[in-house]
Amino acid sequence: MAVYTDFSDEEFDAFIRGYDLGAVLSVKGIAEGVENSNYLLATEKGRFILTLYEKRVDPADLPFFLGLMEHLSGRGINCPLPVHDREGRALSRLANRPAAIVTFLDGVSVRRPRTEHCGAVGRALAQLHEAAEGFALTRRNALSVAGWRPLFELCAARADEVAIGLSAEIARELDYLEANWPADLPTGVIHADLFPDNVFFLSHRLSGLIDFYFACNDMLAYDLGICLNAWCFEPDGSLNLTKSRALLLGYNDSRPLSRDEISVLPLLARGSSLRFLLTRLYDWLTVPDGALVVPKDPVEYYRKLRFHRSVSDVSGYGFDL
Amino acid sequence: MAVYTDFSDEEFDAFIRGYDLGAVLSVKGIAEGVENSNYLLATEKGRFILTLYEKRVDPADLPFFLGLMEHLSGRGINCPLPVHDREGRALSRLANRPAAIVTFLDGVSVRRPRTEHCGAVGRALAQLHEAAEGFALTRRNALSVAGWRPLFELCAARADEVAIGLSAEIARELDYLEANWPADLPTGVIHADLFPDNVFFLSHRLSGLIDFYFACNDMLAYDLGICLNAWCFEPDGSLNLTKSRALLLGYNDSRPLSRDEISVLPLLARGSSLRFLLTRLYDWLTVPDGALVVPKDPVEYYRKLRFHRSVSDVSGYGFDL
Numbered sequence: 001m002a003v004y005t006d007f008s009d010e011e012f013d014a015f016i017r018g019y020d021l022g023a024v025l026s027v028k029g030i031a032e033g034v035e036n037s038n039y040l041l042a043t044e045k046g047r048f049i050l051t052l053y054e055k056r057v058d059p060a061d062l063p064f065f066l067g068l069m070e071h072l073s074g075r076g077i078n079c080p081l082p083v084h085d086r087e088g089r090a091l092s093r094l095a096n097r098p099a100a101i102v103t104f105l106d107g108v109s110v111r112r113p114r115t116e117h118c119g120a121v122g123r124a125l126a127q128l129h130e131a132a133e134g135f136a137l138t139r140r141n142a143l144s145v146a147g148w149r150p151l152f153e154l155c156a157a158r159a160d161e162v163a164i165g166l167s168a169e170i171a172r173e174l175d176y177l178e179a180n181w182p183a184d185l186p187t188g189v190i191h192a193d194l195f196p197d198n199v200f201f202l203s204h205r206l207s208g209l210i211d212f213y214f215a216c217n218d219m220l221a222y223d224l225g226i227c228l229n230a231w232c233f234e235p236d237g238s239l240n241l242t243k244s245r246a247l248l249l250g251y252n253d254s255r256p257l258s259r260d261e262i263s264v265l266p267l268l269a270r271g272s273s274l275r276f277l278l279t280r281l282y283d284w285l286t287v288p289d290g291a292l293v294v295p296k297d298p299v300e301y302y303r304k305l306r307f308h309r310s311v312s313d314v315s316g317y318g319f320d321l
Numbered sequence: 322m323a324v325y326t327d328f329s330d331e332e333f334d335a336f337i338r339g340y341d342l343g344a345v346l347s348v349k350g351i352a353e354g355v356e357n358s359n360y361l362l363a364t365e366k367g368r369f370i371l372t373l374y375e376k377r378v379d380p381a382d383l384p385f386f387l388g389l390m391e392h393l394s395g396r397g398i399n400c401p402l403p404v405h406d407r408e409g410r411a412l413s414r415l416a417n418r419p420a421a422i423v424t425f426l427d428g429v430s431v432r433r434p435r436t437e438h439c440g441a442v443g444r445a446l447a448q449l450h451e452a453a454e455g456f457a458l459t460r461r462n463a464l465s466v467a468g469w470r471p472l473f474e475l476c477a478a479r480a481d482e483v484a485i486g487l488s489a490e491i492a493r494e495l496d497y498l499e500a501n502w503p504a505d506l507p508t509g510v511i512h513a514d515l516f517p518d519n520v521f522f523l524s525h526r527l528s529g530l531i532d533f534y535f536a537c538n539d540m541l542a543y544d545l546g547i548c549l550n551a552w553c554f555e556p557d558g559s560l561n562l563t564k565s566r567a568l569l570l571g572y573n574d575s576r577p578l579s580r581d582e583i584s585v586l587p588l589l590a591r592g593s594s595l596r597f598l599l600t601r602l603y604d605w606l607t608v609p610d611g612a613l614v615v616p617k618d619p620v621e622y623y624r625k626l627r628f629h630r631s632v633s634d635v636s637g638y639g640f641d642l
Contacts, residue, residue, distance in 0.1 A: 009432050023524055025427040028361060029352035040349060040361060042427065106346040106363065111330050203344055 107200020122250025428521020443571025566639030
């Protein structure tokens with residue numbers, strides 16, 4: 001649930017005149033994307049998403065995000081394509097915020113993924129990784145291993161409000177992951193947030209990927225660890241082996257995993273659990289009263305972290321070579 | 322800002338199979354309508370609005386609202402048309418709530434209406450009143466004069482938290498309006514909530530009316546009082562005489578006002594101010610912590626009430642016969 005920023009008729013008219021999109025037929029705030037204000041825009045030229053970037057997005061990153069969508073779109077990935085204004089720019093301003101218009105993608109996200117969805121996401125993630133090759137810009141992953149300790153320090157003192165012993169356990173986990181985090185795996189552009197709400201399906205076929213606002217450069221297999229966590233656990237907290245197997249086989253079909261990538265996957269999935277545990281913990285402890293966004297439960301990722309710690313190799317995900 | 326209710330994939334699939342709308346292309350929660358959960362639905366057959374009716378809407382009123390839209394649509398008013406399911410019903414259920422699908426209307430609501438918008442709304446309101454003639458169902462206006470005192474009693478004790486002396490002033494106003502409220506004016510179906518967000522324009526022409534969930538039977542001229550308040554005041558609280566004159570002339574062009582209607586218009590506008598003052602006051606004092614909806618300022622309608630009390634006849638609205 002988002003839509004934070006509203007704008008005046010005059011601001012919007014001046015903004016939209018900067019584009020060659022014909023007359024505006026409708027503009028509706030949509031409850032999508034936690035970080036930004038999003039509007040569904042219909043004009044004589046088609047349907048679009050208008051995004052106003054709010055304070056959690058660094059404007060300096062916008063050329064990376066918008067350029068990446070353009071690069072991927074040009075290489076066959078069905079993702080939103082930024083619309084250029086009359087001066088050729090993908091980035092404009094509205095209501096005193098950076099703003100962009102991208103094409104609208106048909107498709108429906110699934111709330112409870114089934115096995116076939118997991119397989120399709122694995123394949124799409126591998127295709128995304130390959131299509132992103134050659135993209136000229138880079139963006140450091142601020143939410144990888146080096147970013148976790150500073151985040152933890154912001155909420156260490158209050159972590160036990162969420163679960164007794166959580167603070168000490170995160171501290172031990174951080175020590176371990178910092179000492180053992182792999183370095184020599186294949187890297188590239190990763191999506192870094194490919195949760196079910198960011199994947200569209202039409203008639204059970206994967207039809208598009210959205211929300212590239214966490215994309216960055218990192219180990220490709222780490223992205224797979226994120227998807228394992230996001231797609232393959234059941235509501236009761238248990239891993240669904242059939243789903244994780246489908247995800248990994250789907251990925252491996254399109255981009256074969258190296259022996260090294262396979263062997264550290266449990267560690268990467270464990271790190272990905274800590275990353276989402278920490279950001280959710282931070283949001284949980286700092287959510288302002290009366291906020292429009294209900295923070296997500298950190299405990300879900302605490303459980304996933306513990307699960308991955310118990311996995312000795314990828315057979316624990318149903319994947320065998 | 323709304324969208325309160327979410328639903329599972331299975332619930333939605335079962336629901337949509339009840340309609341002959343082809344494959345679903347997208348479903349997005351939209352930030353529109355304070356009372357209900359609204360989704361923009363695109364299918365192979367076109368674009369629609371899916372509404373889940375939340376607890377503030379009495380299910381017994383839904384046949385009136387949906388039937389009215391169908392009646393008006395059939396008589397040339399551009400308003401949402403309920404889509405019937407395969408069994409011929411306009412009303413279905415989703416996520417354990419009454420739910421309906423209506424056609425999507427193109428158009429953009431204006432945030433700061435100009436004079437030409439006010440004239441167009443006056444004409445559209447008169448056309449709506451005439452088109453509604455012959456509609457078989459009726460619905461009492463629970464928010465007319467008889468409903469104001471019970472509402473006041475719920476917030477009288479705390480009204481002075483909003484403005485010192487407000488409680489006593491509302492009490493005096495209620496006494497006066499109850500004693501002087503007119504009875505013998507022409508009645509019919511009124512929209513009762515025709516604020517700028519419920520009126521769409523395309524290229525400066527009025528293109529449609531939405532949100533009939535306050536519609537009821539009452540004095541037609543009372544609806545005009547509501548529109549005077551909703552469309553003709555400037556942000557600084559002053560009436561814009563050019564706008565109110567355009568609204569009244571626009572209405573009178575399509576449905577000439579009787580002498581009696583004209584003479585009591587200041588009283589009806591005053592009553593309409595009290596109605597919105599009371600509902601806003603109630604919402605203001607009862608909004609739960611962490612609510613998704615920011616309540617609207619009651620003081621705006623307190624000022625409008627005082628203004629109308631100072632108006633002796635319709636020349637105070639720029640309207641002369």
